[in-house]
Amino acid sequence: FMIQALLDLYECTFDQKYLIWADELQTVQDELFWDHGYAGYFSTVFNQNNIIRFKDDQDGAEPSGNSVAANNLQRLGMMLDNEEMKNKASQLLASFTSRLSEMPLALPEMVSALLLYHDSPVQVVITGTLENSETSELISVLRKGLVPGLIVMTTGEPDSFVCHKNGAINKMKPLNGRQAAYVCRGHTCTLPITSPSDLAIQLNI
Template sequence: NGRLRRSYKNDQARFNAYQEDYAYLIDALIAVYEATFQTKWLVEARRLTDIMIEQFWDEEEGGFFFTSNDHEELITRSKEYSDNATPSGNSVAVDILIKLTHIFNDERYREIATRVLNLLGKAVEKFPGGFGHMLGALDFYLARTKEIAIIGNPESDDTKALLEAIYQSYLPNKVVLVGDPMDTESSKLLPLLANRPMIDGKATAYVCENFTCKEPATSVCELVEQLKA
């Protein structure tokens, strides 16, 4: 059924995965995309996110339950919020939901992240040391996030030069997508890549906020200046 399992042993996967399992894997899939720029990883991240929302989201009070809707019956369904040695499933969920909002231009994800942040606002303010990852997600939520689209062959030198300029800049709140002009499927799946051509046959960067973009940049100097603004 396309859902995750918690454990695997002797060629057998057992037990429904918990919400944190989904959140951690989705976060990893987004990271794999950032390393490879293969759209399939974002497609899978979105699929699992929709399952996570369907199975774990508390529509009445907000927040994600630790166990799924069809988990064995418990006395109470708990929710994990505080960040310890590893971040809580809810903290990671807020972070990935904000990223996916910018990647897919889907405000539904941002609305869910907003409800979690509103739910925990007073607790985070009173005990900030217990919500390290959530505070990072809150910063991402409040920031003027840069949505950066690079149109060009991912293996070409000019594309790599633009990417290097991006990653050498301190931009903690950003999403970066790369679209190969020969890959029309990715531009259909990722709105940030749609209708953004290469200029004069060169790898081209589009620096955007809320899907409103500046003039396309084909040189590293142009791109760096736009990233500073």
């Protein structure tokens, strides 16, 4: 849940410290709770005195850790272009195939993660930082409407954490001195968009 909150905070503030923290926590979660044999996350850390380690497989008033993790791995994997995270998300969802097939209503949050997995969400990367008025104007367009599964990022400074982790984002530059937005679906991105109105048209907002 903390990782999910950090990713949400990043998409609200574009402060990369939240993304760095989320990446670090995901590594810790993988080390302590990941089931290397059958995929998915256990609810407890390994202890020789424990006979059984359980996995949450139901979203009640509180979503299961596995459902939340399935979303987190995909979002963080796309943000940082991390294939290991993307693969873990795929393995996690596959490990719950029977449960999802027999009783999808028990795991609505995981169904949402499954839709994200199959729908190739839209990712918008905007050059610059919030201090730049052109960057802020492009970001404001994204606040005017709903784009399901949208992932939003800014490049930040040239030597930022995001640029270091994601080679594709590192290549996204302003156009003719103006900050630009790149709209990506799957492995294909549009040409840089500098006009807020053109960005709105591209996203049907």
